[in-house]
Amino acid sequence: MTTTVAPPVPEAKPALVADSLALTGRHLRLMARRPASIMGGIVLPVIFAVLFLTVFGRVMERAGLDYPQYMMSAIVVQSAFFAAMSGSIWAAEDASSGMVERLRAMPIARPAPILSLLIGEVVRSVISCVVLVAVGYGFGFRFETGVLGVLGFFALVIVAAAAICLPYLVLGFRLAAPEPAQAIGGVIYFPMLLVSTLFVPKEAYPGWLQPIVEYQPLSCITEALRAVSTDGFTDVPATVGIALLWMAGSLVVFGLLAPRVFGKVS
Numbered sequence: 001m002t003t004t005v006a007p008p009v010p011e012a013k014p015a016l017v018a019d020s021l022a023l024t025g026r027h028l029r030l031m032a033r034r035p036a037s038i039m040g041g042i043v044l045p046v047i048f049a050v051l052f053l054t055v056f057g058r059v060m061e062r063a064g065l066d067y068p069q070y071m072m073s074a075i076v077v078q079s080a081f082f083a084a085m086s087g088s089i090w091a092a093e094d095a096s097s098g099m100v101e102r103l104r105a106m107p108i109a110r111p112a113p114i115l116s117l118l119i120g121e122v123v124r125s126v127i128s129c130v131v132l133v134a135v136g137y138g139f140g141f142r143f144e145t146g147v148l149g150v151l152g153f154f155a156l157v158i159v160a161a162a163a164i165c166l167p168y169l170v171l172g173f174r175l176a177a178p179e180p181a182q183a184i185g186g187v188i189y190f191p192m193l194l195v196s197t198l199f200v201p202k203e204a205y206p207g208w209l210q211p212i213v214e215y216q217p218l219s220c221i222t223e224a225l226r227a228v229s230t231d232g233f234t235d236v237p238a239t240v241g242i243a244l245l246w247m248a249g250s251l252v253v254f255g256l257l258a259p260r261v262f263g264k265v266s
Contacts, residue, residue, distance in 0.1 A: 016109040023108075023116030024123075027090070031120060040086050041124040042131055045079035049132055052199070053139045065201075068140040072132065073225035074198035077218060079128040080161045081193075084168040085185040087121040091172025092181040100173070100265040114258045117169055118162060125161035129154065144231040152228035156243070160221050163247035166254040173261045192218050217246040 031037040052071055060067035094100050094113070103113045133141070143149045172181045195205075195212065197219040202210045213219060224243035227233040 016112060016115075019108040019112035020115040020119065023103075023112055024119045027116055027120035028123065030090075031124065037086060037124075040082045041079070042128050044082060045075055045128050045132055046135055048078065049075045049135050049139075053136075057139065066140075068136055069142070069144075069230050070226065071199070072136040072141045073222050073229065075132055075136075076129050076157060076225060077160065077164075077198060077222050078193070079132060080125045080157070080164045081189050083121045083125045083128070083161065084165040085182065085189065086124075087117055087165045088168035088172035088181040088185050089178045090117055090120075091169045092175055092178045095173050095176035095265045096178070100262065104263075110263075111259060114169060114173075114262055118165055121165045121169075122158060122161045125165075126154070126157060129157050143229050145229060149228050152240075153225060156221070156225055156228065156240070159244070159247050159251075160225075163250040166258065167250060170254050170257050170261050173258070173265055176265060192216060196222070198222050215242070217250070220246050 031041075049071070052075070053068055057067045060070070094103075094117075100113065104110075143153065145152075168181075168185055171184060172178075175181045175184070195209065196216060197213060202213045202219070205213050220239075220243040224240045227236045227239040233239060
């Protein structure tokens with residue numbers, strides 16, 4: 001009697017897109033269940049926007065600066081940093097709770113856990129941006145460059161959010177502890193915030209400091225957002241180009257580091 005042997009069933013190959021979207025759904029659901037995530041992602045940036053525009057708006061107007069037009073891009077970049085710091089805490093919690101080890105043992109695409117956190121934080125940044133723009137319109141902010149300006153603005157927000165969040169995810173996975181990740185994230189963020197053109201023009205700084213202020217990443221990204229949303233910028237391609245170089249550098253460098261750090265979590 002001849003025995004027929006069934007051919008081996010091929011193992012299912014991990015699907016990067018499907019796995020990433022499935023884990024992104026998990027991340028967004030967990031985020032929605034945490035009031036702190038909503039506060040940090042949406043409420044806190046709105047509070048900053050209202051306070052800055054209310055307290056400093058008239059003062060800056062007397063100085064000849066259209067502050068709502070100037071400030072809105074800064075608050076959007078700031079909200080992306082809030083999302084990034086939150087992302088580092090999520091990454092650290094996954095690393096410290098054993099979730100990373102479970103994910104590595106599952107038949108899913110290796111980059112999917114990192115991409116899912118990144119996509120989730122970018123989604124939160126975009127939602128925050130939409131809310132902030134709506135608030136900004138109440139204070140006088142306008143897209144003076146038309147539909148192309150709107151599209152360019154939100155395209156830059158998406159890329160900037162990814163470029164800002166990715167280093168923080170690497171930090172969270174590397175430290176594998178939420179408290180140090182939060183503390184070090186703040187140490188990185190606040191000096192960059194204070195020495196930038198987010199809230200005041202570069203002319204407000206001493207002459208020797210102005211080149212650093214002008215060409216550091218946060219200033220370049222913020223100026224690019226201002227360039228695509230506001231008429232009057234004479235060198236938009238160069239301004240946006242410098243910002244894109246900074247963002248591309250961040251995505252390439254930390255995109256290469258992220259899988260290595262993720263693979264060493266134990």
